[in-house]
Amino acid sequence: MGNLAPHTMDTDAVCIGFGPAGIALSCVFEDAREEGGSLSTLDVRYLEAAEDTQWHRELLLSGTDINHHVFRDLVTPRNPRSRFSFAMYLKSQGRMFDFGLLGRPASRHEWSDYVGWVSRQVDRHTHFNAPVTEILPVIRDGRLCAVQVKTPDASFNTRNLVLSSGSAPRVPVEFQALLSPTLFHTSQFLTRLNALGDSLPKRWLVLGSGQSASESVLELIGRDRNIEVHSVHRSAGFKLTQLGQFPNRVFAPDHVDYFHSLNHAARHRFLDWSRSTNYAGIDPDESQKLFSLIYEDAIAGRKRLQTYAYQVVSQVEKTEDGYRVVLTDTFSQRTQTLDVDVIVLGTGYQQYLIPPLLSNLQPWLKADIDGGLVIDRDYNVATRGECDVSVWVNGLSERSHGISDSQSFSLMALRAERIAHALEHSLNTPIDAPLLTQ
Ligand SMILES: Cc1cc2nc3c(=O)[nH]c(=O)nc-3n(C[C@H](O)[C@H](O)[C@H](O)COP(=O)(O)OP(=O)(O)OC[C@H]3O[C@@H](n4cnc5c(N)ncnc54)[C@H](O)[C@@H]3O)c2cc1C
Structure with a gap:
């Protein structure tokens, strides 16, 4: 050579x-x-x-x-x-x-x-x-x-x-054309946050229920006490990752042999089942931190973190000073509108x-x-x-x-x-x- x-x-x-x-x-x-x-x-x-x-x-x-x-x-x-x-x-x-x-x-x-x-x-x-x-x-x-x-x-x-x-970062299609220094995936989190400087914008929307989303929420609130975070979830909110010993055996080599031996349809089914061991879940200590934060804020009469359960983003548009986001409730189909300065996509990887x-x-x-x-x-x-x-x-x-x-x-x-x-x-x-x- x-x-x-x-x-x-x-x-x-x-x-x-x-x-x-x-x-x-x-x-x-x-x-x-x-x-x-x-x-x-x-x-x-x-x-x-x-x-x-x-x-x-x-x-x-x-x-x-x-x-x-x-x-x-x-x-x-x-x-x-x-x-x-x-x-x-x-x-x-x-x-x-x-x-x-x-x-x-x-x-x-x-x-x-x-x-x-x-x-x-x-x-x-x-x-x-x-x-x-x-x-x-x-x-x-x-x-x-x-x-x-x-x-x-x-x-x-x-x-x-x-x-x-x-x-690769997963960016939902409705956001793809809008990506910018104020609308970004968590795979760019610190770079974008640092570029915004010391005085961070006030109104944030963080989309997602997994680890990256929860960590972004905690980091934002920890950085500046004036920040308000709207945390949007398709499901009930942040949920725990599967921590049981038995389900977590999927991470052992013999399970790979087993998975690889399955036919195409069975692999799909197995993968869907096993997602809870890794994806879109957070640790108990993090869940505790987030819930306590909302609870303690209620005592102090403030609201730095607001969670929105069962919501999908049905519309998002750039406005003069930020973004207007329409959320639709997945069960009742009722809509609500949020105006925010920055959107963080904690939407995972693919x-x-x-x-x-x-x-x-x-x-x-x-x-x-x-x-x-x-x-x-x-x-x-x-x-x-x-x-x-x-x-x-x-x-x-x-x-x-x-x-x-x-x-x-x-x-x-x-x-x-x-x-x-x-x-x-x-x-x-x-x-x-x-x-x-x-
Ligand atoms: C925030 C976060 C926390 C995580 N925590 C854990 C954990 O605690 N435990 C765990 O087991 N897993 C965890 N994971 C999963 C994670 O994917 C793995 O831990 C690990 O990083 C995978 O390593 P990798 O090398 O396959 O991919 P990556 O870590 O993504 O590394 C890929 C590398 O390829 C480079 N690259 C990409 N495209 C190109 C290109 N075109 N040309 C040249 N270079 C390129 C990138 O720059 C990068 O350095 C976490 C993931 C995230 C996002």
């Missing part, structure tokens, strides 16, 4: 995204290097849009914590002897004993610091500030023989792609049937009856026709592997191991045509 031109490079594989999933993959290769394993020889480049590693930087708020066990870190379920574990991080920071005494989960700040600590040790092949803008097919004699992965500054030729780019980054490769991708990717147990995307390119999804496999394999740390380390071995197998399968494309 080597540079073909100043900014063009051939490489065994390209991993798009160096968030936790991409870092966990890099840890597999780094561990193999130390042990002299066969995986150590692969040349994988990691392309990351952000300038550095922070975990969900837009919601790194004080008072927030993680909702998985610290053993489910970037490596431990795969290799408890790896030096990239949370335990090793604590040891290196001199907090091992104090963490044991803490009696609560790691904070999101601490987890982000851990992820950054690992990232700095395994980012030798990572290009930061390198958002992938396009993946172009390279066709020779009618065959897809490689792809060119484009960033603004460079281009990487490869036959093996690992998509570790995370889930996984596309075909990730937009793969759209140019669609002619070579097999589709299931919904039109989505067909993904095997090792996260390899099924292809069709004349194709020498292999694609893996690392965290974008909710429909094929269930809730634990996407949007969660639970199986990240084990998933990375499977992908790394499948990648090695693919690279050991000879292809006659040279990769060199220019």
Whole structure:
């Protein structure tokens, strides 16, 4: 491998995204290097849009914590002897004993610091500030023989792609044309909030019932005592996430085997059932904080937080000084109108049937009856026709592997191991045509 031109490079594989999933993959290769394993020889480049590693930087708020066990870190379920574990991080920071005494989960700040600590040790092949803008097919004699992965500054030729780019913010259609510095998704929360300066607008609407929405509400009210938040819910209001041990077994590896073995319709049903273990729910302590806030305000004769249950936003328009929002009650169909300065969309994340980054490769991708990717147990995307390119999804496999394999740390380390071995197998399968494309 080597540079073909100043900014063009051939490489065994390209991993798009160096968030936790991409870092966990890099840890597999780094561990193999130390042990002299066969995986150590692969040349994988990691392309990351952000300038550095922070975990969900837009919601790194004080008072927030993680909702998985610290053993489910970037490596431990795969290799408890790896030096990239949370335990090793604590040891290196001199907090091992104090963490044991803490009696609560790691904070999101601490987890982000851990992820950054690992990232700095395994980012030798990572290009930061390198958002992938396009993946172009390279066709020779009618065959897809490689792809060119484009960033603004460079281009990487490869036959093996690992998509570790995370889930996409879900922006309901009625808001899409109105996105602005005063109408934004929680994935931009801190940037937008900081841009509004010290004197924040007074009237806020926060849409959604999940963790991001509840954290945004608490942060806004904590920042400025004059702020009024209208918290709008399709259901009764903030509800608790499913915390029972038995339902949370969906986050164990055998459940992924089970889920993957199901037929298409059964997977849909299972996914719907399991959503309560992760999505659109909050922790008991957060629910307590929100409810207490409303209660204590009632005693003090003020109303900083008002919740609206069973409401959908049926209309939203930009006005001279903010937004006019019409809410419709889902049961009675009665409407009410709110005038607000800023709208925050705590509307969660989504996984596309075909990730937009793969759209140019669609002619070579097999589709299931919904039109989505067909993904095997090792996260390899099924292809069709004349194709020498292999694609893996690392965290974008909710429909094929269930809730634990996407949007969660639970199986990240084990998933990375499977992908790394499948990648090695693919690279050991000879292809006659040279990769060199220019
Ligand atoms: C606020 C919040 C809190 C959460 N808390 C928990 C928790 O406590 N426990 C848990 O298990 N899960 C939690 N999750 C779920 C979360 O998805 C996972 O924890 C984890 O971040 C998933 O890692 P990932 O690498 O797959 O995706 P991400 O963390 O989203 O990382 C994806 C990376 O890809 C990069 N990227 C995207 N597109 C491109 C591109 N085109 N080119 C280059 N780079 C790109 C992004 O910049 C990012 O760095 C939380 C999610 C949110 C939003």
